[in-house]
Amino acid sequence: MSDLTKLTAVEIAGLVAGGETSAVEVTRAHLDRIGAVDDRVHAFLHVDTEGALAAARAVDERRAAGEELGPLAGVPVAVKDVLTTKGVPTTVGSKILEGWRPPYDSTIVQRLRAAGTVMLGKTNMDEFAMGSSTEYSAYGPTYNPWDLSRIPGGSGGGSAAALAAYEAPLAIGSDTGGSIRQPGAVTGTVGAKPTYGGTSRYGLVAFSSSLDTPGPCARTVLDAALLHQVIGGHDPRDSTSIPQPVPDVVAAAKLGATGDLTGVRLGIVKEFAGEGGEPGVMAAFRESVDALAKLGAEIVEISCPHFKYALPAYYLIAPSECSSNLARFDGVRFGLRTGDDGNRSLEEVMSLTREAGFGPEVKRRIMIGTYALSSGYYDAYYGQAQKVRTLITRDFTAAFEQVDALISPTTPFVAFPVGSRTADPYQMYLADLYTIPTNLYGGPGISVPCGLSDGLPVGLQVMAPTMADDRMYRVAAALESAVGTFTPPAL
Numbered sequence: 056m057s058d059l060t061k062l063t064a065v066e067i068a069g070l071v072a073g074g075e076t077s078a079v080e081v082t083r084a085h086l087d088r089i090g091a092v093d094d095r096v097h098a099f100l101h102v103d104t105e106g107a108l109a110a111a112r113a114v115d116e117r118r119a120a121g122e123e124l125g126p127l128a129g130v131p132v133a134v135k136d137v138l139t140t141k142g143v144p145t146t147v148g149s150k151i152l153e154g155w156r157p158p159y160d161s162t163i164v165q166r167l168r169a170a171g172t173v174m175l176g177k178t179n180m181d182e183f184a185m186g187s188s189t190e191y192s193a194y195g196p197t198y199n200p201w202d203l204s205r206i207p208g209g210s211g212g213g214s215a216a217a218l219a220a221y222e223a224p225l226a227i228g229s230d231t232g233g234s235i236r237q238p239g240a241v242t243g244t245v246g247a248k249p250t251y252g253g254t255s256r257y258g259l260v261a262f263s264s265s266l267d268t269p270g271p272c273a274r275t276v277l278d279a280a281l282l283h284q285v286i287g288g289h290d291p292r293d294s295t296s297i298p299q300p301v302p303d304v305v306a307a308a309k310l311g312a313t314g315d316l317t318g319v320r321l322g323i324v325k326e327f328a329g330e331g332g333e334p335g336v337m338a339a340f341r342e343s344v345d346a347l348a349k350l351g352a353e354i355v356e357i358s359c360p361h362f363k364y365a366l367p368a369y370y371l372i373a374p375s376e377c378s379s380n381l382a383r384f385d386g387v388r389f390g391l392r393t394g395d396d397g398n399r400s401l402e403e404v405m406s407l408t409r410e411a412g413f414g415p416e417v418k419r420r421i422m423i424g425t426y427a428l429s430s431g432y433y434d435a436y437y438g439q440a441q442k443v444r445t446l447i448t449r450d451f452t453a454a455f456e457q458v459d460a461l462i463s464p465t466t467p468f469v470a471f472p473v474g475s476r477t478a479d480p481y482q483m484y485l486a487d488l489y490t491i492p493t494n495l496y497g498g499p500g501i502s503v504p505c506g507l508s509d510g511l512p513v514g515l516q517v518m519a520p521t522m523a524d525d526r527m528y529r530v531a532a533a534l535e536s537a538v539g540t541f542t543p544p545a546l
Contacts (some may be wrong), residue, residue: 057084060221064130064278067224071129074118076127078111082173084297085131089222091177092546094108097197098207098217102176107131110173117171126281126305128171133223135214136177137184138269139258140164140477147260148180148192148210151391151412161258162267162290163227170285173225178213182414183381184231184262186210187239187486190477191416195516198473199242201511201543205470209237214272215242219543225282231263232369233465233490236502237269239463240514243504243541245279245531246272248490250521251497252297254283255290263376266297266369266494275540276503276532281309283524299522307525311532316350319530322357327489330331331467335508340464343505343515346537347462347530357458359450359451364443365492370484371427371440374493376425377417384412388427419480444495451496455520460530463489465502489516498525503531504541512541 059081070076086104093099093518139145139157141164146152160168167174181191189197189212199207202217207216211228214240228235230248239246247270254269260266271282281429287301323344333338348354386392386408387401394407413421427436436493454461467488476482493500498521505515515534519526 057088058521059084060088062224063275064127064224064273064281067130068127071114072118072124078114078173079108081129082107082111082131085175085223092220093222094546095198095203096200096216096220096222096539097195098178098213098220098222099133100146100148100179100194103143103174105459106143107173107175110168110354110517114171125170125223130172130225131169131175131223132172133175133178133214133226134164135211135218136180137229137260138163138227139260140174140177143346144177145186145260148182148194149412149414149417150193151408153391159258162255162292163286164258165322166286169241171290172225172285178211178217180213181210182251182417183260183377184210184229184234185377185416185420187237187483188476190473191414193414196473199470200546201243201470205472206241207470208241210234211272212238215239215244215246216243218244218272218274220546224274225268225278227286228272229259229269230494231266231373232494233487235272236465236490236500236514236516237486239272239502241470241512243512243543244272244274245276245501245503246270247279247282247283247501247527248493248499249287249524250499251299252295253301253499253522254287255293255296257292259291261380263373264380265376266373276528276535277305277308277312279501280304280528283418292458297522302522304523304525304528307528308532309528312536314350314536316347316352316530316533319351320353320355320458321347321530322355322454322461324362324461325356325358326360326362328461331488332464333468334506336464336466336468336513339506339508339513340515343534343538344462347534350533350537355458357454357461359454359492361443361446361450362469362492365447366484366488366494368440368443369448369491370423371436372444374420374424375437376424377426378421378428380460381417381421384409409425447492447495451498453515459524460520462530463516464487467515469508469511469513493518497521499527501527501531505534505538507541
């Protein structure tokens with residue numbers, strides 16, 4: 056493995072800016088690493104070798120011309136295949152969009168290109184971001200670099216695995232119910248979900264429009280903060296985008312890295328203090344809480360009584376919105392088209408296309424959502440779930456009147472073996488037990504590695520008020536300064 060692939064994004068950017076290495080050299084090193092290990096990890100669905108090298112050459116030309124480079128110029132990044140990329144395949148992990156090359160870039164990708172980052176390719180994911188293990192990808196599962204017999208989390212397991220396997224120093228994910236934070240936790244990487252509306256959804260293929268949030272993934276908290284700073288901010292093309300600047304998350308991460316949390320008040324969510332958590336996970340969490348206290352944080356217990364209803368509420372709201380969003384995939388306008396032999400009606404072609412194009416988990420959620428939205432059941436199911444969402448938001452509001460941030464384990468368990476939970480959807484859904492409340496509320500959350508259980512990574516989650524993303528970065532960086540980072544076994 057090249058020494059260049061072991062570096063952080065900050066280190067790479069510094070070497071490129073100082074002329075000690077070139078963006079092309081850095082890019083080639085990561086492309087070579089992908090070529091060496093990705094047949095075992097399967098983090099990528101598409102590697103854009105030519106596009107990456109062209110972008111890297113452009114950075115080197117700008118530096119040679121004396122232009123001032125941005126803080127991440129020349130740094131490679133992997134992009135979850137849920138974001139549109141002009142001329143580069145965007146499949147959302149589904150057969151129904153196999154081979155589709157969008158005619159435009161998403162706002163996130165536009166900002167990555169403008170910042171001089173080098174997009175290596177598109178990462179594997181659960182189909183339409185519906186899953187917790189990346190086993191529901193139509194193109195096969197991704198494997199966890201810590202143990203190739205285990206899952207890397209989901210739905211953004213490809214982005215997290217690419218980081219853990221040193222195939223990329225930075226990655227982009229999307230978080231609807233934990234799909235950035237949960238993969239981060241089980242791969243020993245950092246995953247941050249910004250405040251809903253703090254990053255643009257323009258060009259993100261929608262799963263659940265009131266929940267979907269693109270965000271940064273990295274191996275260190277500071278790297279994640281720098282990437283957050285690049286991709287965040289108001290976008291007039293996204294009607295849900297917040298017309299406010301991104302909080303200074305980079306300064307917060309640097310402040311946290313000093314290891315001083317004096318005056319910071321952290322709340323442990325009482326309802327997450329042991330429910331469903333593996334003993335090893337809970338032990339690592341308790342040790343991390345002790346570490347935060349030693350850094351000066353005041354630790355108190357906070358009750359959020361409606362958090363226990365978050366999982367069922369989410370699995371009514373998200374499928375309902377997915378039922379509406381995925382109606383556009385009908386075999387008529389774009390994507391897969393099956394059964395159009397001239398003898399079938401439009402309805403038959405639509406049915407055959409969706410049968411062939413959608414996988415089992417997507418079909419399950421469409422059916423749940425369609426039922427929940429149907430006449431006579433809307434108020435009983437979807438309407439009630441939205442009321443629970445309001446109660447969960449009130450729990451967060453009340454909690455943040457008492458503390459600066461909330462902390463919990465990110466996941467109840469470490470990475471489980473591939474194939475061990477696909478037969479029981481409920482057991483799969485439990486992977487997001489601790490992350491879902493933040494999505495329903497709309498606030499930011501970050502997962503940072505906090506220890507190991509049986510040799511596998513454990514993550515600690517920091518949750519903050521809406522538009523207080525800087526708070527979570529300060530706490531996460533402080534914990535990182537105390538416990539360090541974690542390196543998987545060599546592939």
